[in-house]
Amino acid sequence: MTSYGLHSALALEMSDPVQLGPYRIASRLGQGGMGTVYLAEGPSGPVAIKVINRVLAVDPEFRARFRREVSAARRVRRFCTAPVLDAQLDDEPLWVVTEYVAGPDLGRMLRENGPLAGSNVEALAVGVATALTAIHGAGLVHRDLKPANVLLSPLGPRVIDFGIARALDAGDRQTATDQVFGTPDYMAPEQVQGEQVGPPGDIFAWGCVVVAATVGTSPFASTSMPHAMYRVVHDEPDLRRLDPGLRPIVAAALNKDPAQRPTAQELLAALVQRPDVDSAQVASSVRLDLSALRRASQSRVHSRPARHRLAEGSRRRRLRDVLTGAGAALVVSALIAAGVMVWMVNSAPETPPRGQVVYHETFAADESGWNNEGTRVDTGQGYTGDGRYTIRVKRGAGHRWGTAPVKTGLPDRALASVKMNFSGAGPGTWNGVYCEYSKDDQDANDILYILQIRGDGYAKIAKVVGGTSRNMTSDIPLPEGTARGNALMRAECVRGDGKVDLALWADEQLVIRLADTEASKAVGPPRFGLYVESVSETRTYFDDFVVTRLP
Incomplete structure (x- = not known):
């Protein structure tokens, strides 16, 4: 499956499906020679769904291989993999559903941030070996x-695309499109030479x-495919920069003779130094410290860091920390993309911060300055006459804003809170709060952040720059116990040191926390307001909008 993560989600095109079986398509995640990968919402939450290209799907031989490989892939246990959850194998279009892993792929991370360091290398080695078992x-x-x-x-690396891609192979190393199957500088010598490829x-x-x-x-990387394939068969890899404890294990894995390489189970046993290693136990305890990757992303350090030799005892302590989680600075879901560090928090007991109230609107009086199209319960946008504020979005209209009538005096460190009732909102409706940092109303480089909740139990944060919006997070499930249709939402917006820190709470439970480190355009005075977005006819009611100054 094509690599995916939050940073790569793209808007749907006219030719893209909007519904496949019980799955509602949300966005594109990637495209490759086999098909297109989408982020979708299923009965149990977000999933990745791969739709096979029709030129392949109409080939009876491919369909037979695809059916066979998907059926086998569904037997793979979840150890450090993105498991196959569902598939359509008989009717067009062919598609396969896997668990959605909301994180960047290693390839992109290496290109943008350089090599991993410390315990992350060992965590990666252990996690991928576990997946292979x-x-x-x-x-x-x-x-x-x-x-x-x-x-x-x-929570560790996750291996994707296992087994299914073999459906492309027509029996030798050439695919039906006459392209070399595999990635040359990661192919084994026997694969390069057209022999049968096994574990x-x-x-x-x-x-x-x-x-x-x-x-x-890769140790066999080259500027051309033929040279990379030659190096795989003939060159000995340079492993001098590997940690001394990993070096002999990797050297055994890179033996030119497949019969001399360890099995995945032997590989894992050597890594954790336990002959009776339990893959399930390892899979449940391996961790990656993504805080180090965040620092690399923020500082844009692409040069290779200096590495130091470690004593064997030191390596063992590091590996022990990898397997117990003691060496991980983050144990909640963390994502890095385009200068953003995101925590999707469903377990961290962090309550909303308290501060001094600087603005409070009860919507009891319709002269307080909010946009008002007529005071009545069913007004298009304005005061309801019973102490609330409402925004209606017509079908096809997209979205509407309601800006708090405060032009100056709002703090850079603020928490905006509002009670929202969207129990009658249409499907696909997002409701929330925004914080804006534009110089004026006509600022062509306006920048704002929208923190929002959807009625069926999801939250996300979007960023708008120059009128162009992009999601900073995926659709994140709300914690258990939060209200559906009625919610007290709190949005933290803290500007300083060239970045903006954001957080979203629903009914006192923290859902998302992120830092946008690419916020150089956020220079205008802070402004806050309400937001509703929908593809269908919808209406949301708001009450008690409060802005507090944080310490």
């Missing part, structure tokens, strides 16, 4: 293991991935 245990061979097929999550081929690719995570590229 599950894949091989189900009788599958990945055949295209590479950084783009490894997603990063603080040892994935072990070889694992070694290449670990080297890439350490130094930035």
Whole structure:
């Protein structure tokens, strides 16, 4: 499956589906030779759904292979993988659904931030080896293991695209489109030479991935495909920059003779130094420290950091920390994309901060300055006459704003709160609060952040620059116990040091916290307001809008 993460979500095109079975398509995540990957909402939450290109789907031989490989992939246990959840194998279009992993892929992370460091390399090595034990245990061979097929999550790496891509292979190393199957600098020698590829081929690719995570590229990287394939067969890899404890394990994985390579289970046992290693236990405890990646993203450090030799005892302590989570600075979902660090928090017991009230609107009087199209319960936008404010969005209108009539004096460190009733809102309706930092109403470089909740139990944050909006997060499920249709929402907006910190609470439970480090255009005086967006006819009621100054 094409790599995906929050940073790569794209708007749907006219030709894209909007519904596949029980799944509602939200956005594009990527496209490759096999098909297009979408972010979708299913009965149990967000999923990734891959729709197979029709030129492949109409080929009876491909359909038979695809059906066989998907059926096998569904047997793969969840150990450090994005498991297959559902599929349509008989009717067009063909599609397969996997668990959505809201994180960047290793390939992009290496390109943008450089190699991993510290315990992250070992966590990656352990996690991917664990995934291979599950894949091989189900009788599958990945055949295209590479950084783009490894997603990063603080709960460990997640391997995607296992087994299914083999449906492209017509029986030799050439695909039906006459392209070399696989990625040359991550292919095993036997795969390059057109021989049968089994589990040892994935072990070889694992070694290449670990080297890439350490130094930035595969040990067989080259400027041309033929040269990369030549190097895989004939060159010995340079492993001098690997940690001494990892070096012999990776060297064994990169043996030119597949019969001499360890199995995935032997690989994992060597990494954790326990011959009776339990893959399930390892999968539940491996962690990645994404705070280090955040610092690299913020400082735009692309150069390779200096590395130091570690004593064997030190390596063992680091590996122990990887497996217990003690070395992980973040244990909540963290994402890095385009200068943004996001925590999707469903377990952190953080209550909304308290501060001094600087603005309070009860909407009891219709002369307080908010936009008013006529005071009545069913007005298009304005006061209801019973102490509330309402915004109606007509079908096809898109969205509407309501700006708090305060031009000056609002703080850079603020928390905006409002009670929202959207129990009668149409499907796909987002309701929330925005904070804006534009110089004036006609600022062509306006910048604002929209923190919003949807009635069926999701939240997200979007950023608008120069009139162009993009989602900073995916649709994040609200914690258990939060209201549906009625919610007390709190939006924290803190500007300073060239960044804007944002957080969203629903009914006193923290849902999202993020830092936008690319906020140089956020220079205007702070403004706050209400927001409603919908594709259908909808109406939302608001009450008690409060802005407090945070310490």
